[in-house]
Amino acid sequence: MFDFMDMSFDEPGEQTASEPYIPDAGECMRCGMCVSSCPTFRLFPIDEETPRRRIRTISKILVENLPISADERRHLDNCVQCRACESVCPSRMAYGQLFDQAQAGLKVTSGWLARLAFRLIENKDWLRRLMPLLAVYLKSGLQKPLRRSGLLKKLHLADAEALLGKPALQALAVSYPASVTTRGRVALFTGCIAEHFDRETLPAAIKLLNAIGYEVLVPPQQGCCGAIHQHNGQSAAGLIDDNIAVFNALDVDAVLHTATGCGAMLSEYQNDDDAGQLFRQRLCDINDFLLEFWPDDLQLTASELKVAVHEPCSQRNVLKNQQAVYALLQKIPGLSVVALADNPICCGAGGSYMLTHPDNAGQLRALKQQIIAATSADVVVSGNFGCGIFLSADGGRVEHPVQLLARQLPSCRTISKAFILSTSLTGCSIAVP
Structure with a gap:
């Protein structure tokens, strides 16, 4: 069962045994912890922009089957989904999961731009074919005149275009062998957008993992974690099932993620069968993994930054x-x-x-x-x-x-020739045997 905090004094609706449990007003601690931790309340200090009021709206959708007003929907949508309220709530409210359920329950039809984004995220081949076009656009000098024209704003693309960086056009290799005595093998989750636009982090992670003795596999069949879909009321079931199947088929010691946003979604895959349990058991954040398996003899170079x-x-x-x-x-x-x-x-x-x-x-x-x-x-x-x-x-x-x-890896640590040929890592000088 899921526990809600509800600061209003409205009587709760009738509930059945299968519905989320929402305590009545007398059970609320009135601690205000969720209010002070909410970023939208910092921007708009009104009760409508607090988790406790959003919980009331979610209650209407999931439990009472009541319609919500346009204002209630607007304040619900204003939620950043940071889940700070969830982490401080004494009642241990499952706010993130309940928010996703409410979004799915609203069954709102997405606009053309959102539908296109969902399809691109779902289809890696389509996304990969788009990257050369974006690279040409960024090099062409069209950015400034196109921005001045106002066309991007009319198409609701201005905010996305402003975040564009140079995309990587070459796919990552399937395997990166360890640069020292091999201790094991891990798989790297690269995500969807990050695979093309975070090409400084992913090679750096591979470089570190190779340096501590781990071969890194990057399965090309993997897909988006599903967070964008699920948090916007869309089904992520297909993406979840595909990722579990792809990574479970690999003989690896761990499945690592570098982006915590993806990691949060991956860690909360709800599949309770054996496949889902195996996936979650081997899932690990890159920081946790490096910290646990860092060799005692690997000393980094100093920095005064x-x-x-x-x-x-x-x-x-x-x-x-x-x-x-x-x-x-x-x-x-x-x-x-x-x-x-x-x-x-x-x-x-x-x-x-x-x-x-x-x-x-x-x-x-x-x-x-x-x-x-x-x-x-x-x-x-x-x-x-x-x-x-x-x-x-x-x-x-x-x-x-x-x-x-x-x-800060020392230049004296030898990296294999196969590794050099399979990636374009830069940084410390590398001795090729």
């Missing part, structure tokens, strides 16, 4: 492993590491939220960038690809922790 750590909501509130990042970074001698002061508050990226609610997302990003500036950090790191590109959009630089770690 000051690094600020941004903790993505998916990492803080779902994976709950943000401390692994700090522990890993401490392996770099001389490095100064600080946490951003407002890490409990969402940066505004929220998966597709930065595209569906650009004004709200932009305000949250501005608040986060003020905090970043106040740290005077040389480098900002974030474990989530979406947060990284969103926070970097205004000229900033946010990178994944594994990028910083990979740059």
Whole structure:
């Protein structure tokens, strides 16, 4: 059963044994923890923009089968889905899962642009064919005149276009052998968009894994984790089943993810059969894996940089492993590491939220960038690809922790010739046997 917090004094509707349980007003602790942790309440300090009011709306949809008003729908949709409320709720409310169920229950028809995005995410071949066109567009010089024309805004593409980076056109290799004595084999989850636009993080992760003795497999049949679909009321069942089948077919010690947003979704796959259990048992965040299996004899080169750590909501509130990042970074001698002061508050990226609610997302990003500036950090790191590109959009630089770690690998560690030929990694000098 799922526990809700409801701060209103309305009587709950009739419930059956199979429905989510919603306590009545007398059972609510009235602690206000969910209110103070909500990013949209920070922007709009009204009760309608709090988790407790959204819970009331979700109750109408899932339990009472009542229609909701346009205002209730608007305030529900304003939710960033950061799940900070869930992590602080004494009643352990399953807010994320219930929010997804409510979105699916509304059965709203998506616009043409959203439908196109869903299809591209579902079909990796289509997405791959689009990448050369995007690369040509970015090189052509058409960006400035097209932006000035206002056409992108009319097509509702301006916000997505502003986040575009140079896409990788060459596919990752299927296998990357270890550069030292092999200790095991792992599979790398690359996602959908990140596979083309996060080509600094993925090779860095491979480089580190090879350096600690692990062969890395990158199965080309894998697909999107399904988060974008599920959080927007669409079915992610096909994507989930395909990923479980692809990774379960591999003889590996672990399935690793680099983006915490994808990792949060992967970790909550609801398949309860043997296949689903096997997938979840072998799933691991890259930071956790590196920290657990880091060799005692692998010493990184020193750095005097000051690094600020941004903790993505998916990492803080779902994976709950943000401390692994700090522990890993401490392996770099001389490095100064600080946490951003407002890490409990969402940066505004929220998966597709930065595209569906650009004004709200932009305000949250501005608040986060003020905090970043106040740290005077040389480098900002974030474990989530979406947060990284969103926070970097205004000229900033946010990178994944594994990028910083990979740059500090000692040049004396030999990397195999097969590895050099299969990727375009840059960084420390490499001796090829």
